[in-house]
Amino acid sequence: MMSLRAAEPFTVMAKPVGPRCNLACSYCYYLETEDMYGGELPPKMSDGLLETYIRQYIEGSPGPVVSFIWHGGEPTLAGLDFYRKAVELQRRYLPPGWSCWNNLQTNGILLDDAWCSFLAEARFDVGLSIDGTRVVHDTYRKDRGGHGTYERVVAAVRRLQAHGIQPDLLCTVTSTTAEEPVAVYRALRDLDTGWIQFIPIVRRDKDGRVTPDSVTPEGYGDFLCAAFDEWARNDIGRLEIQQVAEMALVWSGGETNLCWMAPTCGRVLVVEQDGAIYSCDHFVTPENRIGYIGVLRQGDAAASPQADMDTTSEVGECAARSPGDVTISTLAELVDSPVQRQFGNAKRDSLPQQCRACKWLAVCNGGCPKDRFATSENGEPGLNYLCGGLRRFFAYAEGPIRRVVELRRQRQTPAAIMAQLRAEAQARWRGVGRNDPCPCGSGRKAKHCCWFRRP
Numbered sequence: 001m002m003s004l005r006a007a008e009p010f011t012v013m014a015k016p017v018g019p020r021c022n023l024a025c026s027y028c029y030y031l032e033t034e035d036m037y038g039g040e041l042p043p044k045m046s047d048g049l050l051e052t053y054i055r056q057y058i059e060g061s062p063g064p065v066v067s068f069i070w071h072g073g074e075p076t077l078a079g080l081d082f083y084r085k086a087v088e089l090q091r092r093y094l095p096p097g098w099s100c101w102n103n104l105q106t107n108g109i110l111l112d113d114a115w116c117s118f119l120a121e122a123r124f125d126v127g128l129s130i131d132g133t134r135v136v137h138d139t140y141r142k143d144r145g146g147h148g149t150y151e152r153v154v155a156a157v158r159r160l161q162a163h164g165i166q167p168d169l170l171c172t173v174t175s176t177t178a179e180e181p182v183a184v185y186r187a188l189r190d191l192d193t194g195w196i197q198f199i200p201i202v203r204r205d206k207d208g209r210v211t212p213d214s215v216t217p218e219g220y221g222d223f224l225c226a227a228f229d230e231w232a233r234n235d236i237g238r239l240e241i242q243q244v245a246e247m248a249l250v251w252s253g254g255e256t257n258l259c260w261m262a263p264t265c266g267r268v269l270v271v272e273q274d275g276a277i278y279s280c281d282h283f284v285t286p287e288n289r290i291g292y293i294g295v296l297r298q299g300d301a302a303a304s305p306q307a308d309m310d311t312t313s314e315v316g317e318c319a320a321r322s323p324g325d326v327t328i329s330t331l332a333e334l335v336d337s338p339v340q341r342q343f344g345n346a347k348r349d350s351l352p353q354q355c356r357a358c359k360w361l362a363v364c365n366g367g368c369p370k371d372r373f374a375t376s377e378n379g380e381p382g383l384n385y386l387c388g389g390l391r392r393f394f395a396y397a398e399g400p401i402r403r404v405v406e407l408r409r410q411r412q413t414p415a416a417i418m419a420q421l422r423a424e425a426q427a428r429w430r431g432v433g434r435n436d437p438c439p440c441g442s443g444r445k446a447k448h449c450c451w452f453r454r455p
Contacts, residue, residue, distance in 0.1 A: 017043065017273055022109055053293060069105065074106065104127070120163040132188055134150040141153075167193055168196075198242070225453075229453050232418065251398070277289065279340060282369075353376070372385070403424070429455065434447035435447065
């Protein structure tokens with residue numbers, strides 16, 4: 001049977017051990033998905049399913065670069081031999097002239113010298129979860145024995161660096177993190193990896209109420225503004241903040257690489273260790289399961305693949321969404337199926353009017369659908385819960401970011417760019433008193449806003 005290629009590029013986030021993890025982070029949204037399987041999942045993705053996944057992904061991709069993201073739970077629990085086999089299979093199925101990019105998203109606990117040597121030799125990029133300072137990190141990111149993990153994660157960063165890998169640092173922003181923006185930023189910066197991502201924690205309980213560990217919109221906006229100030233004044237050229245880099249990309253005429261900032265989503269599938277395919281990492285639920293790759297026991301949608309075959313079938317909405325049916329298909333079919341297209345387009349089509357008229361639509365596009373449970377100013381549902389904080393940050397950072405883009409085009413050095421930004425910030429604050437409107441444009445008095453961050 002001839003393989004199909006997807007109409008457009010897409011990405012698959014593989015979960016080789018599903019939600020299993022060696023940590024018990026209190027804010028983790030993914031551990032709960034284990035309940036969906038009733039304890040019947042295999043410990044990891046089988047060799048046959050791994051081969052099916054890699055072959056289908058390469059065959060279905062437009063190429064010439066295929067991006068593999070290994071996620072979890074904790075993906076290193078699959079073992080080092082699993083990834084050695086994955087790299088071998090990638091080499092086997094890659095067409096001439098094509099290449100693979102591998103990214104491992106990990107908590108770092110298992111990264112010894114053998115792991116780091118392999119990751120360096122196979123040229124993996126690594127995303128490492130670390131929540132800034134020891135106190136903030138150990139508040140939430142504990143092991144199964146209830147012990148903090150900060151020192152072990154920092155040791156993993158240093159070990160990766162010793163092997164020539166500069167990991168991307170993934171920092172969640174909780175209600176606690178938001179209270180220490182400068183300390184958190186500086187702790188991450190001082191690890192000298194060159195890249196930081198700030199990921200807001202927004203969770204709701206079974207009654208739909210936002211949990212206490214979730215960052216507030218105001219807290220997230222203030223956190224990003226404070227981190228941006230530190231970067232703009234001291235660290236341009238030393239590191240990048242993902243949100244800032246993506247905003248600069250959009251405002252310089254490019255297209256964002258982040259799904260939450262894009263007009264539509266749906267081009268990032270999730271494959272679990274049983275071969276089930278889901279619409280999105282944040283929607284691993286039975287109603288968002290769009291099919292399977294591999295072969296299943298007929299009539300058992302939760303069964304694990306038994307062999308490696310080229311079985312394909314039509315992907316219809318009812319068949320794909322019904323937990324009782326078995327839909328075997330290819331990744332290319334699934335990502336371009338009507339139900340997945342509808343999932344992705346719903347982000348754009350359900351935007352409230354407040355978003356459509358927003359000045360910063362191009363760098364937000366309503367944010368991640370998982371966070372769009374608030375109500376707009378005119379009563380429409382579907383507003384991003386973090387809207388107020390994001391708008392504050394966009395307004396605060398737009399002018400300086402556009403200035404950075406302009407000065408970089410002029411080939412100004414990082415030191416010259418920072419000097420100009422500091423001078424312009426000082427000019428904005430000249431003559432502003434504590435009770436005057438803050439020059440950031442928030443509408444608040446300076447003493448209640450940016451007074452303690454003024455240059």
